[in-house]
Amino acid sequence: MSSNKKYWKSVEELNENSSIVETLQQNEFVQEIPTDEFLGDKSSLESSSTSRRDFLKYVGFSTAAASLAACEGPVKKSIPYVVQPDRIVPGVANYYATTIADGYDFASVLIKTREGRPIKVENNNLATSNGDANARVHASVLSLYDNTRLQGPKKGGEDIDWITLDKEVGAKLAALGGKELVLLTQTFASPSTSKLISEFKAKYQNVRHVVYDAVSNSEALDAYQMMYGERALADYDFSKANTIVSVAADFLGDWQGGGYDSGYAKGRIPKNGKMSKHTHFEANMSLTGANADKRIPVTPSEQKQVLAALYTYVTGSGSKSSLGADLDAQVIKAAGQIKKAGSSAVVVTGIQDIDAQLVVLAINKAIKSKAFNESTPRTIRQGDSKAVTQLVKDMNAGRVGGLLIAGVNPMYSLPNANEFKTGLEKVSVSVAFSMHNDDTASLCNYVATTPHYLESWGDVELKKGSYSLMQPTINPLFDTRQFQETLLKWTGNTSTYHDYIKSAWTGILGGSSWNQALHDGVLVKPSLPKQELVDAIEAPEGDVANVEAVPAPNSANQNVGAAARRLSIAIAKATSLELTLYTKTALGDGQQASNPWLQEMPDPITRASWDNYLTVSKADAAQLGLTNENVANGALNGSYAKVTVGGVEVTVPVIIQPGQAKGSVGLALGYGKTKGLKEEMQVGVNAYPLYQNLNAVQNVSVSAAEGEHEFACVQLHNTLMGRGDIVKETTLEIFNTKDHHEWNAIPEVSKNHIEYEVTSPEVDLWDEFDRSVGHHFNLSIDLNACTGCGACVIACHAENNVPVVGKSEIRRSRDMHWLRIDRYYSSEESFEGDNEKKDNIAGLGSSLSEFGEMESPSDNPQVVFQPVMCQHCNHAPCETVCPVAATSHGRQGQNHMAYNRCVGTRYCGNNCPYKVRRFNWFLYNNNDEFDYNMNNDLGRMVLNPDVVVRSRGVMEKCSMCIQMTQKTILDAKRDGRPVKDGEFQTACSAACSSGAMVFGDINDKDSEIAKLKEDNRMYHLLEHVGTKPNVMYQTKVRNTTEA
């Protein structure tokens, strides 16, 4: 019996008399399709000489012609050198030691070149200071091949040649008529440049040299000068400290020039039951705070009081603390630890305040901290904010006749850029020494285009007595001339800058060889007496202007007590929100904003790329009506907020940041550049206008603004939810006292009612393959040493030709990073708390509510970083599901991926429990839709010729740098020797300066990796899945021991 139900598609159908229903029954479309519009014109159709048959003939012919033409293979040319340089063998990499010194990042590095092209930055292991390249330094090689670079000197936007420029500028400089000539430069920290500038001063008489750091360290420099009579930054060696107390010093980030990770990480690995204890007071969640054992969120104004109280408790002198009871207790604990540790403790601060810096120096002096190197202060920041302010005033007053701007971009990075602009208009001749036509260069009369550091000569004194040389690794790509060469010309010196450095270095070298120093890239002269040093190098320039303003060193000690008092009476609680401007790991001060690798690198903390944003605490966000939410496609959206400082207002997107101190907000500098870079790179908001008086802390008012911002965030689930099989964690106490089976248990499964460990062959699906023959590669990642700095992410990018996909693709979770650093927050105070909460869940009701609660991170969470790449499982789930056997296992433990075999079913990606496989949704090279470095010939010069560039439609993933292991093996075979321990490296392990990543052959029983494999802390990610990975992790141990 058939049903008499009536089905209807729209309510209209229920109306029996509807004319629309009637019409629809006759026609598919309600309205008539207007075919007449394009076919109705009969006369013109008929007059056309092309008939349908002709049309088909043309189509047929052109198809046939095209396919015939395609049959012929391309003719490839091979062009050898006319005269081959001795050192270059095609196909063999050469390494050159050089130094990056862009005014913000200073590091001694090795540059890998292939056929004369620099393609990768490596750490210089000979360097004793700043030998560790951070993410930005690793990415700097790509900035060399930036096609937005200026290609020659300019005058008012028009190309000119150097001879004309020299002549015209020379004439104008000579005709300044008594007006001042100002050199506004970055920190060079270069002995030879200092000498050169003093010669320049001698020639042009009325010359002032102003050193300007976009991100100022002026107060720390002043404080050090007051204490030690020398304008420099205190240098610390965290490996010698077992108690570290930091008040807002992001020393794993860019604090005082950075480069402290390796020393810090050394003390973080538990050895003989001991590891360092790190207490951290801060407002924004920084990389350093995330790594601390104890992180206490405090607003910037409270930070000063914390420091004052710390001074009181440690030294016993000073005023009484006015802090709240809870915070006071924390400070007392920290002080107790410092006192207990004595000279093994160290206190650091990032508060931009002379008093605060003085107090810290005094504390370290009082406890005779071993980690504090008085004799070798850092010289890599010399900027003087007072002098810069004065310069802007003088320019507006018309006292400055000529302005030479080198290595800095004040129009972008000065908060009072408008004043600078009006001042610049009053200057009769302005020359910008710049690589890009940036905000400043486009306003100057002349642009003397400078080369990249990889095309330049130079020298740097990283810290007192530690020198580093810069040498070109490629011929200049464009018609550029470095600042020093130009100064030499203008002072009438005919020698090249190379010769000039060489002669300036005779004093520094002493008896040692110039060639050796150039080969090593570094030279350490610790024993050089003070007077000789002064003779060898001219005094740094920037200190001249404010010598009078700073009290003499001997009176400094009496001042400390007063300084501490001044700190303690700082307003306890600011009435408005306090903004802390910070720099992100990826962009720093924004010099490399046109570098797509850095833009795409997810921030270690927020995991958002291609953006800066206002970080707000959960409580403040609720109060201000600011939200974050995950939208339908899984991506993160956030509200906009209006941030006002003084009269300046900017609208920025908001990210609710766990751990942000209530009453404080944070915003990153370095974004929002709009001049001299591609449209794709013009992301974020320029926060420099808020950086008033070059002070990172500002009182702001924040209000919600219209609209919703679309973030490109790669991690949307932020908490661990007690999943101890992802990140294993324990405390130092448990680690020392209990058996490792308790805190690092191997999961068990039941078979025939007997419990077996999952590693047991009894419960294995597969037959075990004998891997004891030959090499068997393993990678160990120590979660204690990993600071999350992201150098490995960029190193992997560079080594493996990983494409950049852009913001909108990242938002679709189509990022291509082979190596990601997951960051997890605890939802309780600690991960321990999470575990307990999870264990105590009973019943459905409780599980629903409590698991829901566990999804949101705590207000002050514990944080853990976990680098994840392909785990190279011995029993890999991806391999068994590939229908074309494109992914297979090698005997050496690597999971191979044959791209040319892959048909792109993506089964492997679905079956991978670690989600490390990446699919090429598009062709990312030679595609105008992805206009990044792989879309132009210049940008493609950075590609590693040993690794294939993948095409659309194939899976890719970490190869465990098989090209590097194969090369190591081949080198050994050719020399006829076994491979030594430490020779095997991957890009990530080589880039890891903290020693968190160790790579090697576990069949070499004496190797470090074989020992790590047997370590009690060793575990595998998701061990219970039974994949038997070749990547292992070392359990995170937190030092929660109270004093």
Next chain:
Amino acid sequence: MKQVKHRNSASKILILGTVFLFTLFNPVFGQEEVVADTAVATEASSGGDVAKGEELFKSLCAACHKRYKKMTGPALFGVTERRDTEWLYSWIKNSAAMIASGDADAVAIYEEYNKTAMNAFPQLSNADIDDILAYVMVPKAEPVAAVGATAVAATDGSGVSSDVLLAILALVFLMLVVILFLVNNTLKRFAEANNIELPVQEERTPIWKAFVQNQFLVLVSAIFLLLASGYFVYGYFMQVGVDQGYAPIQPIHYSHKIHAGDNKIECKYCHSSARVSKHSGIPSLNVCMNCHKSISEVADATATEDYSKEFYDGEIQKLYKAVGWDEESQSYTGETEPVKWVRIHNLPDFAYFNHSQHVSVAGVECQKCHGPVEEMEIMYQHAPLTMGWCINCHRETNVKVADNEYYEKIHKQLSKKYGVDQLTAAQMGGLECGKCHY
């Protein structure tokens, strides 16, 4: 009679076929190499021994001097007429001393050749020098060309004779055909005249109709055709991108036969990076100039029928132009232009190949993959360079483990595991995807 006719037509086809074949056949005869003895052993006026002089000249002087052409030093033919013998003795034994002493001629020649000092040869006796001078005074041998010409004529002669023979043969066959045809016609006429009825051929079903009617045959041939076309289509697709035999025209006609074959230059002398790098490397032009600084023309014997001496000399001139070598002043002008060779062996990007692994570690002969390069006048791709070809070799070739400490441990373990004495590259892991594809 019927049979006769049949035989007749069959023989016609046979004859025509044979004639056709013969005309297609192009006889090639090997040429006898004619060796011209250029060095006529005549006693020169100074009375030296030319043969001994030649030996000395080649070992001591040839690096800088030629007899009839300027090189680093002047052309030496006629030197005894220009200079007095005593002067020559002392110049050759110690030219520097002569220049120092201020001898006008010595200083002049020193200046003329950009102050390039000539080596001193105190070890030579006057008699030795006489021998050398005797050798250099031998006038340039002209008869070579004549001898060559007669040789060509001789070979031409033999070619003509064979052609004539063939023509005669063809004529004979043609005549036979004509005769048979005529005979047939005559017989037919006789038959008509004698009223003998020729059997009329009855109408038979045409063969194609019979074929269509036979369904089995249609099926079988359809299957056959399908299989055959499948075979050819497969064959066609399999050769796409396989450029075996690819021999492009190069900007400079470089003959491996002359260099590696006739002159026995070791491959890795020029392709030196094959020892240490993934690339064998096309030698840079400065490597060419190591020899070609003094070799500006080929020997007469090098010329072949296809490529004359002038042709080869012209190619050397191309090198000089590219590298910017001025033969007159024997110096580099600095004006260079790189040579854009056409790459012959092209591996796809996704395949990684390392020469040093094969050449230095495995000790594979270059010829194993590149073929008889020493016989190649024009370089071509010898191997198919397909993956199957690589894999086959990896399966068959034993790893060279002797005297290589790297292999010591792994060889011991693996050979025990597989129960063999000698491991193949495949057993060592040479078939794993990731070893070549990354």
